[in-house]
Amino acid sequence: MAHVRRKxxxxxxxxxxxxxxxxxxxxDEMFALEAQWQKLSPKARRKRRRxxxxxxxKRFWVWCDMCDVLSKSNLxxxxxxxxxxxxxxxxxxxxxxxxxSNNASERNMKSYVMDRxxxxxxxxxxxxxxxxxxMSIIETCKANAIDPMTYLTEVLxxxxxxxxxxxxxxxxxxxxxNWKQS
Numbered sequence: 501m502a503h504v505r506r507k508x509x510x511x512x513x514x515x516x517x518x519x520x521x522x523x524x525x526x527x528d529e530m531f532a533l534e535a536q537w538q539k540l541s542p543k544a545r546r547k548r549r550r551x552x553x554x555x556x557x558k559r560f561w562v563w564c565d566m567c568d569v570l571s572k573s574n575l576x577x578x579x580x581x582x583x584x585x586x587x588x589x590x591x592x593x594x595x596x597x598x599x600x601s602n603n604a605s606e607r608n609m610k611s612y613v614m615d616r617x618x619x620x621x622x623x624x625x626x627x628x629x630x631x632x633x634x635m636s637i638i639e640t641c642k643a644n645a646i647d648p649m650t651y652l653t654e655v656l657x658x659x660x661x662x663x664x665x666x667x668x669x670x671x672x673x674x675x676x677x678n679w680k681q682s
Contacts, residue, residue, distance in 0.1 A: 501530065502601040504585055507578035514574045523582075526560045534600040546596030554593055561586065640676045651676060 505527040512520035533553055537545045564583060569576040592598055641648040655674050662670075672678060 501527070501585075501589065502603045504578070504582045504589075505531070507581050508575075511574035511578045520575060522563050523560060523578075526556055526563070530556050530560075531600065540596075542596030544596065546594070549593050549596065557589065557593060637676065644676045646676055646679065651679060655679065 505524070508520055508523050508527060512524055530553060533548070533556075537548050540548070560582075564579050567575070567579050569579060571577075571580060592600065637652070638648040641651045659674065
């Protein structure tokens, strides 16, 4: 939704008319509500989304459906982009676990995007997959306030001492959100 809002904001800089104030106000209201609910449990957030956010989202979609603009204009592009996100936004309303905006995820991944050229040397699909897995583990550690280097060092040292025939059921205890630093 942050991208949707950004596109309407860019259109507002060009248009400076009432055409953009309605969707921007609705989007700002949506983000303000979501900010208030950020610390709530997923169940409570889902309940509030259904009761308070859903009417705003419906009004936003009605406005987009009724908007009559040139498709090549900035506002037309903003409306088209919003419409392309519609199924995902509608699905988002059913869940409380998922954030309304993916800005935090994108911000976390920015360092990897900037280092993209370094990853060109993975030399194989398996190497690229290993890089993706390692990046996911590192970002999950960061999200759980764990030092990735300490986590990887301790987990790999500890797991290397387990017998090969041990069942995989024990691996869950080593996931970053379950891991207890020794």
